Amino acid sequence: MSVELPLWRALTGYRILTLGYALALFWLAHRHYAHPLGAAAYMAALTVWMLLTWNRVTAPERCTRSFLIADLGIALTGILLTAVVDSPARIDGGAATLPTVWAGGAVLGLAIKGGWRWAAAGSTLVAAANLAERGYFARDTVHNVLLVWISSIAIGYIVEVARASERTLARALRIEAATRERERLARDIHDSVLQVLAMVQRRGAALGGEAAELGRMAGEQEIALRTLVAGGLLPPQRPAGQPADDAELVRTVPEAPAGPCDLRALLAPYAGPAVSVAAPGTPVLLEAAAAAELAAAVGAALDNVARHAGQDARAWILLEDEPDEIIVTVRDDGPGIAEGRLAAAEREGRMGVALSIRGRLRDLGGSAVLESVPGQGTEVELRVPRSSRGNGVTG
Template sequence: MSTTTYLGRSLLASAERPDALLRGVLVVRWCVLVWLVVVVISGPGAAQPAAAAVAVVLTGGWTAWLALARPTYGTRVLLVDLLVCGALLVVATLAPALATVYPVAAALSWGARRGLRGGAVAGALLGAVYVGAHVVQGLVLDRLDDRLLDVLGTAFSLVLAGAGVGLVSTLLQRSAAALQAAQADRLRAREEAARLAEREELGRQVHDSVLQVLSLVHKRGRELADSPVVDPRAVAALADLAAAQERELRDLVLRPDGLGTGSAPPDEDDQVSLTAALQEAARHQPELDVQVSTVGELVLPGPLVRPLVAAVGQALGNVARHAGTPRAWLFAEVDDGLLVLTVRDDGRGFVLDEDALRAAGRMGLLRSIRGRVEQLGGQVVVDSAPGRGTELELRVPLTGDGEGREHGGHG
């Protein structure tokens, strides 16, 4: 299951449960129920046993069911809530001593689930029931006295409570929707960036290994084709080289480190000795005499070391193929939070012309070396001129746990 699908299902699952507002309303119901019991067992409430029994059974049974069933407050539950609270309003009209604020819970629930309009409509319906019950009990609407003002004030309070909670619920839902949309956009952007990074790194790996060997096979094949006598051992060596690169390409595509079809989570404890890795990269260039020197044995995160060592390997390969010298030097140090890797040779040197390199299809420096370093937030400095060799400096900033550990000794 993809991360996006999992996130979407999690959001849908959370949307099916009562939200925080409805849980808060349930707490209000329990508090009012406790107060109603206190009123019932007191003098005024005990004087009206039938009305007290109806009030306690309605509020207690309904509140207990809501707490145990934990409904999603669909239309049926909300309508039943209106009926229960409307009945309580009628009971309160017949027995004023039992009048409590419990019926407002229905307006609050409608507002929490159905927003501003739903809360206002539910409050208005409850208010109408309350006013109607008082009219049946003899309330006169054409004379604005204290009793009418009190009844109308209670009815208006029901409307205001439902509308207020509905407004809050609407704002919260809009904020949650905006947050979820932003999270989904950020997740899609991260996935797209990861795919592009995979593609770019795969291209660098292919350039570093397969394309280099294919170029060699092409060159040696032309030489053998132009030779009057073809040595079978040379042809067999080329065939073995091509077979080795076929295996390497297959492993590269299928490797389970995020560059192929598999996927492995990063290991937070993945620490690698940069000194040992540079020495290993030097041994992969048998035609060069490479001197490796580091200020201490630098131990750094593997996700940082591996692309840097691959860039160094590409730089050494360029020295072997183009510099015309058998010697090269590698130097690494950490200075004030900055990792500096230097690859130097005393070969023929060159004039850096990026357009010419692109035209010639020579993308080792631009793509395999600079691309890797820039992806780590660093930069590459090239110092070269014809006749005085080349110095390549890779500068990568280190932050937090990535600053590495230094141990005594030199590589």
């Protein structure tokens, strides 16, 4: 909700309450006016104006510049008319003007609508009218004039700052939404298109002939697509003829049904001669979208095992059902990851861990911790809270 809306609603209440205050003051002192009929005519016109326009300041789109100018004109007319319909003795004694504090509502409307510059112009006109009505610089008049002038300018400045903050926040939210959508698409591309192109390049290089040329073209498209996904990062530099090191096997993540689903059913297809799955004997329920993303992250971790651990490597998947979160651990007995390899892969545009694993867990409000010791294998621990409470990615 815009920060302006409460201000417009407050201004509506201010105008209504101050009209009642002005009418009460006039009723109590109407016998003392030099021309009570003239004063009564103005108060009647002011009441009709309020009845017709009370809802014009409830929203910024209805509070137009022409309305604000007319509202300020009515306030100035009432202030100057006071010198005509009231007696000089009452004016010298500090009697209130006909619109009294209602005139401040016109200045506040200018402040909220146009900022401190409009507020300064409106309050200056009200100040000049008050001084002209009194005829000299009385202490109470100057005090009231300065109060209206300073407060209206301050409110106008605050409104401008609030608007700038809202624009900054809206821009940041748009950038965040676009970044998240880009990362989601990048994960999907990494899990499908990029791995297919890598497989074509590797098989083409192995077959030779026309297939090698097809593999070379697939490798070029893979580099271009990785660069696009990485958001402008430099493409990876490979020696001529060297195939991509992506896995030949492209895993298909099972689709989760609508509503809460059993995560065990999504992880079971990953089991095979080289992959063991250990899960509780009771259903592990998780929202379908979160379960599908978690299963995809597990698949990305197994793809990394197939790429880097070798054909003889084994992997184990452990599913744990905790009261507040679900933990999935993927461990292998491969050679491990060399220090600095993950950072180098991200610089080269290879976003398997950064997007397919960490990005998915971050979007779920969970965390992904990767531990690897050269020669002792790699372990990836995926934690997903049952209810999203924030984002945390470590490791």
